[in-house]
Structures are given as structure tokens and as C-alpha cells.
Amino acid sequence: MKWAYIEDIADFKDQEVELRGWVYNKRSGGKIRFLLIRDGTGMIQGTIYSEDKDHPLFQAFDQLTQESSLIVRGVVKEDKRAPGGFELGITDMEIIQTAQEYPITPKEHGIPFLMEHRHLWLRSQKQRAILQIRAELTKAIRDFFDNRGFRNLDTPILTPSACEGTTTLFETEYFDQKAYLSQSGQLYNEATAMAFGKVYCFGPTFRAEKSKTRKHLIEFWMVEPEVAFANLQDITDLAEDLIVSIVARILETRKTELDILERETSPLERVKKPFHRMKYGEILPDLKKKGSKIDWGDDFGAPEETILSEIYDSPVCITHFPAKIKAFYMQPDEENPDEVLGVDVFASEGYGELIGGGQRIHDLGLLEKRVKEHKLPRDAYEWYLDLRKYGSVPHSGFGLGLERTLSWICKIKHIREAIPFPRLLYKIYP
RNA sequence: UCCUCGGUAGCUCAAUCGGCAGAGCGGGUGGCUGUUAACCACUAGGUUGUAGGUUCGAGUCCUACCCGAGGAGCCA
Incomplete structure (x- = not known):
């Protein structure tokens, strides 16, 4: 499968690609999970949907922490609801490293703390x-x-x-x-x-x-x-x-x-x-x-x-x-x-x-x-x-x-x- | 180097007149079919920068020090 960068994602509409990157944030909603992935060139939302509560991809998703590194594969879909206009329907996920508790959370931080990190x-x-x-x-x-x-x-x-x-x-x-x-x-x-x-x-x-x-x-x-x-x-x-x-x-x-x-x-x-x-x-x-x-x-x-x-x-x-x-x-x-x-x-x-x-x-x-x-x-x-x-x-x-x-x-x-x-x-x- | 302000949970902050140290986020557990810094419930988490002093009692007042931020001078 082709390794793609997020900045080029529009070229891969409706195609299967592999993305290599880090977890920026995640959200979950019962039978659907959202994963914000960044790869250094951009950011894309990945989705996992299943009727099965114990689906292996859900289990993998639940292990992910902010900034964990991973490889995901799936189909690029155009979707207006997704940030950036495109999202990845995830079919396969490989966790490279589960990040420890990441200091810079998606909330506000002070300058001394950010400079230290x-x-x-x-x-x-x-x-x-x-x-x-x-x-x-x-x-x-x-x-x-x-x-x-x-x-x-x-x-x-x-x-x-x-x-x-x-x-x-x-x-x-x-x-x-x-x-x-x-x-x-x-x-x-x-x-x-x-x-x-x-x-x-x-x-x-x-x-x-x-x-x-x-x-x-x-x-x-x-x-x-x-x-x-x-x-x-x-x-x-x-x-x-x-x-x-x-x-x-x-x-x-x-x-x-x-x-x-x-x-x-x-x-x-x-x-x-x-x-x-x-x-x-x-x-x-x-x-x-x-x-x-x-x-x-x-x-x-x-x-x-x-x-x-x-x-x-x-x-x-x-x-x-x-x-x-x-x-x-x-x-x-x-x-x-x-x-x-x-x-x-x-x-x-x-x-x-x-x-x-x-x-x-x-x-x-x-x-x-x-x-x-x-x-x-x-x-x-x-x-x-x-x-x-x-x-x-x-x-x-x-x-x-x-x-x-x-x-x-x-x-x-x-x-x-x-x-x-x-x-x-x-x-x-x- | 000088002036001003600040230091409380992993992070951002609150704590009335000196009187039981708290919230949100993050972590953990559970829930939810479309989330957008998601949300809801529960839960763990503290040597209040350091040392000394005043006081029945100090996060709070005093002294010294450490660290940081904002500004000045100098420069790109």
C-alpha cells in the first residue's frame, strides 16, 4: 500500500493509503471513534466505525494516547464534516509506540512551561x-x-x-x-x-x-x-x-x-x-x-x-x-x-x-x-x-x-x- | 545590569479579614452513531519555590535567597 503524506491527501481521494504519524487527539462516540492524526505535513481525521463493541480496531484505539506514534491504513474519503475536508476510513492500525502522558495537553499553558518543553x-x-x-x-x-x-x-x-x-x-x-x-x-x-x-x-x-x-x-x-x-x-x-x-x-x-x-x-x-x-x-x-x-x-x-x-x-x-x-x-x-x-x-x-x-x-x-x-x-x-x-x-x-x-x-x-x-x-x- | 509583577495538583488557575487547600483540563474506570480544545458520571492526585521569622493558628504577614515573566538600556 502506498505511503502518503497528509499534505497530498487530496490526490488520493477514494484510494487506499498508508499514513505514518502521531495521535494529535481522539474522540469517541459509542460505535464510532475519531482519531486526529498528524504526520508533520498536516492533519487528518481518521474514523473507525463498528457495531461490534470489542472490534480489534476499537481495542487498539482505546490504547492510544496523545502523541503515540502509529501507522494507519484506510480509504481517503471526502467529507465536509471532517476538519480539512478529507478523512480516512481506518481499516488497519499499527501502534509503533504508546506515548506516556504527554505534557502539552490541548488546553492552555503558560510560557515558562512551554519554553521548558x-x-x-x-x-x-x-x-x-x-x-x-x-x-x-x-x-x-x-x-x-x-x-x-x-x-x-x-x-x-x-x-x-x-x-x-x-x-x-x-x-x-x-x-x-x-x-x-x-x-x-x-x-x-x-x-x-x-x-x-x-x-x-x-x-x-x-x-x-x-x-x-x-x-x-x-x-x-x-x-x-x-x-x-x-x-x-x-x-x-x-x-x-x-x-x-x-x-x-x-x-x-x-x-x-x-x-x-x-x-x-x-x-x-x-x-x-x-x-x-x-x-x-x-x-x-x-x-x-x-x-x-x-x-x-x-x-x-x-x-x-x-x-x-x-x-x-x-x-x-x-x-x-x-x-x-x-x-x-x-x-x-x-x-x-x-x-x-x-x-x-x-x-x-x-x-x-x-x-x-x-x-x-x-x-x-x-x-x-x-x-x-x-x-x-x-x-x-x-x-x-x-x-x-x-x-x-x-x-x-x-x-x-x-x-x-x-x-x-x-x-x-x-x-x-x-x-x-x-x-x-x-x-x-x- | 536596573525597574515591576509572579511561584498553590502533571497543566491552567481559585482560595474573602490570617481560620478545614479547591475547580477545570490531563490520567484511570464506565457510558454515548458524526465528534470538532467533544460530552456525561465516578475516581486517584498536594512538603503551597527554598530557608528562617511573627502568630494560638501562615498559601495569605515579615526578611533573605532561588526561579520565572513583563519592561528598559544595547542591538538585527
Whole structure:
């Protein structure tokens, strides 16, 4: 008999199939029994009917507990009464393992309990929907860059020094040296961009910051493109195109999952080019008008991100930040050296910063000066300075946080649900 | 790191002024021909986060600690 997956069940109407999966829930009614089976691709209701109270299938059914694993065989029937529109008339059942009392019952649970059982929570409908969209999002991002001729070149996770020298890094041993977990692939991207023109890296990054908010993970995934000869304008266009492209893909292919999450799609449908683009200095008066206490030179905080999404109902690009709040490698604006050619993209609906990036310093002298000003160990950056000695060109790039983007697309309350196993402040189990 | 709130059955929660520790779900037993987080009846299940203190008496009040949640700063 053919082993089928539930997501393809419509193709097997009136045919006999074998399904392999787990018990999601069961209900019984005297001479009829209902079994909700999930197989990782979907869910279907199986039915057993008999006049005989002691029918072997009833006996097997009665043994089943939530999340027991089993193989069932039967005929696929279309039935409007069944969730999903199809059901399986079970003719044969093989129990693989009878699950012990399953902790996550089909009732409400609290966050601490669910987090403690994250390895099981992943089986729930909403968690599956979020992570299904995550998988599609990753694919959409790769497709976007691959289709534009970008080369995917991985950057190291173990690094000899800080990329930006600001945020706290995880330190580890590297034989007789110290090493740090990467917090960005950018500096290495700049090297590969000089070798390949257009590159991107896509991998995990680590921040040892003691952040405890719904927008922060200790370990998160980031895609970082870097383009030789690109300026701020070019890279802002790229950032817009990327976001428009991935949102469109999710709307097109993951409607079912967005429905499971009860995600209203109209804010996503509004994600079209061009985005609102403003200089930092231009947006300040609007922020202040709405109650922000920000002054020129302050970085955006949570209140500013909230206000931005109150003013605009789609993503916004902010450029030309004060130099002192940005990283050492940011290219200053020629007309106004206190400002740098950086761009941040803020999501709508209060989800905050999705993208941070901009144009990098390509002048050797200026970069050397910045390294000194930021008190960075010059010998660790020697290779990075080399990139400015041998055919230096203006170049730009950015980083997009995968989990933040996913949180926004799914409109979930907390970023911890946007990754299978979140690493949170002081929390590394399971 | 700071601020706020919380910890009672496997889970979600209740317990009046300090006065016998309870319900729903889940488990077990039985019932029901179409259930949709099924339903109905019965049943088992407790070191009230830990340590100390006040009191005739503490889940409740006080002190310290542990754990968790929400928020801030920093960032993607």
C-alpha cells in the first residue's frame, strides 16, 4: 500500500493509503471513534466505525494516547464534516509506540512551561506554522540573492577579535589563543566582495548582551549582502527589493500558515516600493511631535520605533545617522561629516529594526584614523586595512535579522517563537 | 545590569479579614452513531519555590535567597 503524506491527501481521494504519524487527539462516540492524526505535513481525521463493541480496531484505539506514534491504513474519503475536508476510513492500525502522558495537553499553558518543553511545543499547530514560514523565508532570501548573481560565501563563526568592538562577545578557547563567536560576518564579507563583486553570508550570530526583550535573541540568524562599488542609494534599493520580494513570496506560498496564525495580511500587502525614505535629521521633528524625547545624536530606542510605526503603516528607511552612534567603518557624508551613510529599515506595526547597514569607509587613511579613535587593536585589523590598500572601492552592505523579520511577518508577540530552539538571556535549555 | 509583577495538583488557575487547600483540563474506570480544545458520571492526585521569622493558628504577614515573566538600556 502506498505511503502518503497528509499534505497530498487530496490526490488520493477514494484510494487506499498508508499514513505514518502521531495521535494529535481522539474522540469517541459509542460505535464510532475519531482519531486526529498528524504526520508533520498536516492533519487528518481518521474514523473507525463498528457495531461490534470489542472490534480489534476499537481495542487498539482505546490504547492510544496523545502523541503515540502509529501507522494507519484506510480509504481517503471526502467529507465536509471532517476538519480539512478529507478523512480516512481506518481499516488497519499499527501502534509503533504508546506515548506516556504527554505534557502539552490541548488546553492552555503558560510560557515558562512551554519554553521548558520547547522540543515538544514544536509539534503544535501555531509553532509549526511559524517555523514553516521560517523555512520558506530562508529559501526566499537565498533565491533573491542567488537570482541576482550574488555568491553565497560563508564567513567564520570563530573569530580572533570583535567585528565592531562595541557589543559583548562570547569568548572561547582556540587552542592556546582566545577566540570569539561571530557577531557579524560583515568584515569578512568585505573581503569576499572584493573577490566576487556581489556576495552574501547567511548564518548564526552571537551577542552576549544582557538584553531581555521580545526583540532579542542571544543566538540569531542574519543574512548579510555586501556589494563592491555600491553606494548608499544602491544598497537602500537592494534592501527594499529584498523585503518586497520575501514578503510577496510568503503571501504567495504560505497563506495557510498565515491563516493558522490569524495574521491579517493587509499590512503585508502594503509592502511595496518605494518605501518612505528619510534622513535621521528629517524624522526627528516628527518623532518629537509624537512625544519622543530624542535629541540629535541619540540613537532610536523602543519608543522611537513604536512612534515610527504609528506614523507609517509600511516599512521605513532612515539614513544619515549621527556618526557617533554608528560603527567605526561607516562612511561619513561628504557634505556633512558628522553624519554617516548608513541605512536602517524599520518594520511596520512596531516590530522595529529589520535591517542595519550602509556604505563602508574605503579610504585607508580615514579607516586607520577610525580604528585608532575606537581604540581597536590595529594588528587584528591589519587584514581589513589591506582591503583599502589593494584596489579599494566604495562598497556597501547590510544585515537583515531573520527572526525579527519572521516575527513581523507572522505578527508574533515574542521573537523566541521565531526560531526552533531560542537562546535567551541565561536560558539555554532545551 | 536596573525597574515591576509572579511561584498553590502533571497543566491552567481559585482560595474573602490570617481560620478545614479547591475547580477545570490531563490520567484511570464506565457510558454515548458524526465528534470538532467533544460530552456525561465516578475516581486517584498536594512538603503551597527554598530557608528562617511573627502568630494560638501562615498559601495569605515579615526578611533573605532561588526561579520565572513583563519592561528598559544595547542591538538585527
